[in-house]
Structures are given as C-alpha cells and as structure tokens.
Amino acid sequence: MRCFLAIELTEELKEKIGELQNNFKINGIKSVEKENLHITVKFLGDIDDEMLEKIKNLDLSLSPIKTPIKEVGVFPNENYMKTIWVGAPKLTNTLKEIDEKISELGFKKERSYIPHITIGRVKFIKDKNHLKEKIEKYKNIKFDNLEVKNIVLIGSQLTEKGPIYTTIKKYTK
DSSP states (O other), X not given: OEEXXXXXXXXXXXXXXXXXXXXXXXXXXXXXOGGGOEEEEXXXXXXXXXXXXXXXXXXXXXXXXXXXXXXXXEEEETTEEEEEEEEOGGGHHHHHHHHHHHHTTTOOOOSXXXXXXXXXXXXXXXXHHHHHHHHHHHTTOEEEEEEEOOEEEEEEEEETTEEEEEEEEEEOO
C-alpha cells in the first residue's frame, strides 16, 4: 500500500489556501484539491502489510505545536518549477524527530526539511516569468497559526482523477 505520514489542516486554513490557489489558476498548473491539502511529514512509498503494522505500532504522538503558515515557494527551484507550496517552517524539528523514528524501521532519512503544503503542481508552463511574478507577489503571505495536535498515517490510491486518501491511523497522546 502506498502511504505517507501527514499533518491535517483545519477547514478554515484549507479555505484560505483555496483563496490563494485561485491566484495560481494558470494554464498548465493543477491545484491540489481542497480535501487533499496537508503537510507531508514523511513519504513512505509502497509498503507491505508487515511494515504497515510496524509503522502503526510506533509512538508518533506529539505535544501540540502552533506554527505559522507563510511564504510561497517552489520545488525544486525557480528555474525548474514543478511544485508550488506554502511553508510551515516551525515544524522542521518535528519532522526531523519523526524521520529519526521512521529511519529505525529502515526508511532512508531525509537530507533536508522544508515543511510545506503543496498547493499546485506545474505540468507545463508557457510563461515562466508570469509564474515567477505570482510567486514573488505572494512570497511573504502569512496565514493564522495552525495548531498541530497529531500526525496521521494515510494510504494513497492513485487514480486518473487524482489521489484518494484514506486515514489509516491517527497518532494522539
């Protein structure tokens, strides 16, 4: 099963991000559906049932954290834009801690951490400068703080219409 660990967003934050996404309605950019907006903690890929059980048995609970959601950016860089995101920089240490626990099961550690919410995927872009201007315009955007209370394990089924996410486990204190 294809899985990842994530932080869920409030409906209010999803609405605000939806308003931001409207500014990036450019031919060649596919917005992430509102119900699929989240902060990816760790992509696990395809895992078998035995590994799934091991992950479900980990203690990935955390103390509540408030983090600002701010800054629009792109991956991998502004010359080759594939993903448009908004950041949650205060979560860097939390992601490192969870990555450490997951690595004990044999998963490769991440080289760097940029906690973010993917808001769009660039399929193709005819006017790269237009997109760069939009990124620059919203680069310093700020949303209310998000209170992070838990991590969720999500199964992802890829379909022609996009991914379908199913919550497998919520890690709570």
